[in-house]
Amino acid sequence: MTDKEKYRKFSETEKTIPIFSKGWWMDAVCGDQWDVILIEENGQILASLPYYFEEHDGLKEIRKAPLTQNNGIWIHYPQNQKYENKLSLEHRLMDLVIDKIEALNVYKYQQYFHYSIQNHLPFFWRGYTQTTRYTYVIEDTSKVDELVKNFSSSIRNTVRKATKTVMVEEDLDIEQFYNLNKLTYERQNLSIPYSFDLVSRIDEACKMRNARKIYYCLDDEKHIHSAAYFVWDDESVYYLMAASDPMYRSSQSLSLLIYEGIKLANRLGKKFDFEGSMKKNIEKHFRQFGAKQFAYHHIQKTFNGGDS
Incomplete structure (x- = not known):
């Protein structure tokens, strides 16, 4: 079974994976132009990063998929985990994911992470840039x-x-x-x-x-x-x-x-997610519904000529 097939099956049942990162959503939006990075230990998926890609002049670029608010890394967190242990886990798994991204020999990487991912330090330490974006969410409906x-x-x-x-x-x-x-x-x-x-x-x-x-x-x-x-x-x-x-x-x-x-x-x-907007008039409209602002990360890096 390929990682893609394994991920399709896994994402169908893993409730904490957002719709925009589900295998079936990626199939619908991206066709054949997507793949996934999996980090597994002892037969368990601990982290995943589905991604959409395009090729231009023989160079591959990972980028935001159309009509897809966010994509990117998902991490399995043990229950009742201490905060310091959570950060240590994120750092370790993100580093492993970054290793795999850079083994793909892409010339550019950019993804929007779900707002539940607040830590991006491992990406920063590896030369990725971050831009803050916002969505608006009503958590209790x-x-x-x-x-x-x-x-x-x-x-x-x-x-x-x-x-x-x-x-x-x-x-x-x-x-x-x-x-x-x-x-x-x-x-x-x-x-x-x-x-x-x-x-x-x-x-x-x-x-x-x-x-x-x-x-x-x-x-x-x-x-x-x-x-x-x-x-x-x-x-x-x-x-x-x-x-x-x-x-x-x-x-x-x-x-x-x-x-x-x-x-x-x-x-x-369920919660209600407005999907946010950086446009001033749209942001004001969403905010007036009493929604709470949530920051999420736009992570990107350009490599030299596609050589990682």
């Missing part, structure tokens, strides 16, 4: 009424206004969603950065595992104002994609759909 109290008054008013204008429906056709999603980019004079084929593959993989929901808003005349695509793993619901028709921006219905996503997390007993 168990009491919806309390969550709404934590919304800013502006968001509460926006949601209230939207409920008078539109209705929330679910399971929009994936092609309709994609076409609406394209309008969001076109409004900003941008091309959509991913293909319908990619979105369709993600949708099929998530549907097979009952790990996605599409909510959308429409008015009395059946005009679709906006749509939101949510996915989830064992711990969190993620706000993966949003789509809106510029003609109906005034209804501000996306805020209502985010609220629906938070209620979905409540029903599933």
Whole structure:
């Protein structure tokens, strides 16, 4: 059994591996352009690092996969471990992972780690650079009424206004969603950065595992104002994609759909992860839902001509 096959099987059952690092997610997003580094001892996987790669002019680059918030290292932590022992374990396993990265003979490495990985010192010591990025997370979604109290008054008013204008429906056709999603980019004079084929593959993989929901808003005349695509793993619901028709921006219905996503997390007993944004206006919008800011690492290194 190859490491990739072993990892596919392992990630199906290991609940602490985020959805974006699951083998099936990597298959859907990356096709054949992914692999995994495993650190095993006594038949147990202690660390893993799935990665997406591209080749340019015969040189291989490890980089962020499309529509994939984070990727990178996962570590198995023993229960009731002392903090000093945890750091020692991280340093040892990260060093072993870095050895394997550098044996791949890549010319560039960059990944976004999940926010649960706070320590990046072994990478720093080996010449990797780190940039801090942020996501926003509602950790406890168990009491919806309390969550709404934590919304800013502006968001509460926006949601209230939207409920008078539109209705929330679910399971929009994936092609309709994609076409609406394209309008969001076109409004900003941008091309959509991913293909319908990619979105369709993600949708099929998530549907097979009952790990996605599409909510959308429409008015009395059946005009679709906006749509939101949510996915989830064992711990969190993620706000993966949003789509809106510029003609109906005034209804501000996306805020209502985010609220629906938070209620979905409540029903599933999970956290809600906004996936974050470094754009000022988007960050402000997410923050107003009462979410907590979490830092995560963008780790990268460029090697000389691909020689590690």
